[in-house]
Amino acid sequence: MDPDAVAKAFVDHYYSTFDANRAGLANLYQEGSMLTFEGQKIQGSQSIVAKLTSLPFQQCKHNITTVDCQPSGAGGVLVFVSGTLQLAGEQHALKFSQSPYFRDVVVIGGGRSLLNWMNVGCLIKDLFLVKAYGSLKQIFHQ
Numbered sequence: 001m002d003p004d005a006v007a008k009a010f011v012d013h014y015y016s017t018f019d020a021n022r023a024g025l026a027n028l029y030q031e032g033s034m035l036t037f038e039g040q041k042i043q044g045s046q047s048i049v050a051k052l053t054s055l056p057f058q059q060c061k062h063n064i065t066t067v068d069c070q071p072s073g074a075g076g077v078l079v080f081v082s083g084t085l086q087l088a089g090e091q092h093a094l095k096f097s098q099s100p101y102f103r104d105v106v107v108i109g110g111g112r113s114l115l116n117w118m119n120v121g122c123l124i125k126d127l128f129l130v131k132a133y134g135s136l137k138q139i140f141h142q
Contacts, residue, residue: 003077007069010102011081015062022052059088062096077102 017024029045035052036042042051064083072078079100084093 003069003071007077007079008067011064011067011079015064018052019059019061022055023049025049025052057087061086063093066097 026049031044035048066082069079082097086093
């Protein structure tokens with residue numbers, strides 16, 4: 001598999017699903033997956049999706065400007081994603097960046113499922129009116 005193509009396809013799928021139907025992200029998580037959000041550790045597909053669907057905005061649109069990836073020696077892929085997040089009713093978009101590391105990507109029914117994704121850094125400017133640098137970390141593991 002071409003790491004660039006896999007990373008781009010997954011990023012496109014993840015953010016378009018997040019924007020349209022956050023509950024649809026459930027199949028990308030496993031029961032061993034963990035989301036750390038604002039210092040709170042949330043484990044398991046159902047709990048993670050419950051957190052994502054409870055965010056204080058219902059509609060948003062991610063505009064991805066950068067998807068850079070590099071294969072790692074451990075068989076994974078380090079990805080850098082940046083762009084803007086436009087919230088419904090807001091005049092200005094928020095800038096964000098994420099650096100997920102994933103491995104063990106498998107193709108299921110023509111789609112892609114992510115078994116491991118570690119988001120080691122995220123900046124969502126002034127989202128939730130808090131310092132957000134590093135406050136959103138997603139760790140997906142088996």
